[in-house]
Amino acid sequence: AQTVTQSQPEMSVQEAETVTxxxxxxxxESDYYLFWYKQPPSRQMILVIRxxxxxxxxxxxxxxxxxxxxxxxxxxxxxSDSQLGDAAMYFCAYRSAGDYKLSFGAxxxxxxxx
Amino acid sequence: GAVVSQHPxxxxxxxxxxxxxxxxxxxxxxTTMFWYRQFPKQSLMLMATSNxxxxxxxxxxxxxxxFLINHASLTLSTLTVTSAHPEDSSFYICSARxxxxxxxxxxxxxxxxxxx
Numbered sequence: 010a011q012t013v014t015q016s017q018p019e020m021s022v023q024e025a026e027t028v029t030x031x032x033x034x035x036x037x038e039s040d041y042y043l044f045w046y047k048q049p050p051s052r053q054m055i056l057v058i059r060x061x062x063x064x065x066x067x068x069x070x071x072x073x074x075x076x077x078x079x080x081x082x083x084x085x086x087x088x089s090d091s092q093l094g095d096a097a098m099y100f101c102a103y104r105s106a107g108d109y110k111l112s113f114g115a116x117x118x119x120x121x122x123x
Numbered sequence: 124g125a126v127v128s129q130h131p132x133x134x135x136x137x138x139x140x141x142x143x144x145x146x147x148x149x150x151x152x153x154t155t156m157f158w159y160r161q162f163p164k165q166s167l168m169l170m171a172t173s174n175x176x177x178x179x180x181x182x183x184x185x186x187x188x189x190f191l192i193n194h195a196s197l198t199l200s201t202l203t204v205t206s207a208h209p210e211d212s213s214f215y216i217c218s219a220r221x222x223x224x225x226x227x228x229x230x231x232x233x234x235x236x237x238x239x
């Protein structure tokens with residue numbers, strides 16, 4: 010089974026500043042997909058960004074961007090210009106190209122200070 | 124966008140009774156649905172994968188007879204917690220794979236189960 014590791018249980022960021030969440034994963038496969046999900050206090054899971062492993066270009070969605078380092082098996086999320094609404098638990102997830110199951114990391118709780 | 128409706132959002136039941144949780148895809152057909160369990164401030168743990176018209180595939184350590192999953196149509200999957208005990212109290216989340224939207228997974232809003 011693939012292992013997804015998020016080594017930062019909690020991160021705090023000042024409003025309008027930038028925060029980076031780390032994620033590493035363990036796999037022997039070359040074709041897979043990576044995701045970052047946000048879970049606010051409502052507990053509704055929301056897709057933030059996704060990355061296909063075969064794409065070298067890092068994915069970007071507005072203020073959210075990733076740094077995908079395939080050789081290092083690293084997939085960090087950068088939140089720029091942090092807003093109060095960004096406060097949530099963030100999960101990194103992995104999916105093999107040959108399977109539809111998602112493997113989630115332990116999560117990182119992001120707190121945004123006004 | 125794709126919407127998954129999960130019902131009920133919360134339920135309290137007595138120990139020994141059964142509880143059914145429904146997960147419906149409202150605007151797309153979901154051939155595959157997933158059921159997760161989440162403890163407070165912890166990650167989502169996959170319990171089982173349900174495919175329309177076939178038996179669910181359970182993850183190791185998940186009791187099939189306790190957590191009954193039915194996926195009778197392309198828009199509905201149900202999870203029944205049978206003979207519930209306090210240790211079954213948790214947050215249960217379903218998600219559906221949208222085969223039209225590439226790589227798309229849509230999550231339900233979750234069900235908080237409390238067994239007393």
